[in-house]
Amino acid sequence: MDNLILALGWAGLYGPMALGAIGSMIGCSLAGQAAAGALLETETGHGRYIGISAMPSSQSIYGIVVMFALNRELNIDNAAGLAAIGLLCGLALMFSAIYQGRSCASAINVSKIRPEIFGMSLAPAAIVEGFAVFAFIFALVISAGVPA
Amino acid sequence: MTYYTLVTALPHLPPLPQCKELPISRIALDRRLSMLSDADRQQLQQAERLYHQGDVSLQSLPDQTLVRDWQQQLQQLESPLIRERIQLKLEWQTLLAALRYRQQGRIGPEHFSGFGRWTGQIRRHWHEPLFGLDTALPFLAELQPLLLKGHSGELEQQLNAWLWKDLLFIERSVQFTLDTVICFVLRWGLTEKHLKSDAVQALEAFQHLTSQLLNTPAITQHIESAFEDLS
Numbered sequence: 001m002d003n004l005i006l007a008l009g010w011a012g013l014y015g016p017m018a019l020g021a022i023g024s025m026i027g028c029s030l031a032g033q034a035a036a037g038a039l040l041e042t043e044t045g046h047g048r049y050i051g052i053s054a055m056p057s058s059q060s061i062y063g064i065v066v067m068f069a070l071n072r073e074l075n076i077d078n079a080a081g082l083a084a085i086g087l088l089c090g091l092a093l094m095f096s097a098i099y100q101g102r103s104c105a106s107a108i109n110v111s112k113i114r115p116e117i118f119g120m121s122l123a124p125a126a127i128v129e130g131f132a133v134f135a136f137i138f139a140l141v142i143s144a145g146v147p148a
Numbered sequence: 149m150t151y152y153t154l155v156t157a158l159p160h161l162p163p164l165p166q167c168k169e170l171p172i173s174r175i176a177l178d179r180r181l182s183m184l185s186d187a188d189r190q191q192l193q194q195a196e197r198l199y200h201q202g203d204v205s206l207q208s209l210p211d212q213t214l215v216r217d218w219q220q221q222l223q224q225l226e227s228p229l230i231r232e233r234i235q236l237k238l239e240w241q242t243l244l245a246a247l248r249y250r251q252q253g254r255i256g257p258e259h260f261s262g263f264g265r266w267t268g269q270i271r272r273h274w275h276e277p278l279f280g281l282d283t284a285l286p287f288l289a290e291l292q293p294l295l296l297k298g299h300s301g302e303l304e305q306q307l308n309a310w311l312w313k314d315l316l317f318i319e320r321s322v323q324f325t326l327d328t329v330i331c332f333v334l335r336w337g338l339t340e341k342h343l344k345s346d347a348v349q350a351l352e353a354f355q356h357l358t359s360q361l362l363n364t365p366a367i368t369q370h371i372e373s374a375f376e377d378l379s
Contacts (some may be wrong), residue, residue: 037156113160
């Protein structure tokens with residue numbers, strides 16, 4: 001049983017980084033595919049489409065920071081806490097990156113038709129980013145309570 | 149499979165009344181649709197065939213055989229959403245056919261066969277102006293006067309504009325799927341038909357004008373003298 005708890009503790013340590021990276025891969029891929037299609041259809045503004053498609057990569061960075069904040073000597077007293085914070089934060093980052101990718105793809109699709117709404121079309125993606133920041137900040141705050 | 153690249157590679161189709169030319173040719177569209185898998189392309193072709201009824205060989209078949217053929221082809225479509233859109237189009241086609249048959253007095257209700265949920269209602273209420281569908285389909289009331297006046301071109305344009313909006317609504321509600329692509333291609337087909345019908349009208353007007361001009365004595369004289377100079 002102790003070994004299982006310790007294994008979960010390790011998963012909690014690496015979880016934010018791994019799950020955040022998985023989410024970023026999927027999100028960037030979705031937005032990137034949309035950007036590639038928009039390149040065919042537009043004459044200008046290619047740089048900004050590629051720029052938007054990189055938006056979901058921030059979740060990986062948040063994951064790395066949370067991983068370092070949780071990093072400590074693992075023992076039976078702190079493993080469960082680390083697992084709970086790390087895995088839940090990782091899941092939040094992963095889903096936010098995937099859905100941010102979808103929002104970015106929609107933004108690319110509409111701003112291709114009407115370039116003047118480019119900024120406004122990014123609002124949903126920015127809101128999703130906000131939720132990722134919540135998960136990130138509060139993971140840092142709560143990690144201070146986990147015994148070293 | 150995801151369709152993100154293909155959907156964003158499709159151009160914007162302006163609403164039918166504002167569309168003066170196709171934003172993408174069929175050749176260029178087909179080149180972009182080559183991103184689809186073979187199975188997806190089959191689904192698309194099947195949907196297009198049913199929606200636009202381009203198969204001339206089928207037009208000579210009796211109505212019942214046609215309806216059976218449509219039903220069989222519809223079964224091969226995997227997407228319930230696209231099936232519903234095509235059913236709606238075929239139902240409207242049935243309604244317009246009933247209005248035309250009745251106006252021409254070619255057949256009675258007992259011999260009428262059509263597609264979809266309104267066929268029984270049409271037979272039962274054959275002698276009512278709008279087959280008792282007034283409340284269910286208020287748009288039908290807008291179309292009937294056009295048919296009575298014989299403005300079949302305008303009637304088709306109005307119906308196409310309505311179907312175009314219906315497809316756009318579906319396209320926007322299911323972003324980045326095969327249904328999005330199919331709805332776009334069906335809308336492209338409606339736009340092409342709309343522009344072609346406009347071109348036919350323009351050609352007719354041009355021919356009328358040229359025949360009028362050619363019958364003008366001064367112009368005829370001028371042409372004759374030009375031919376004499378040439379010879």
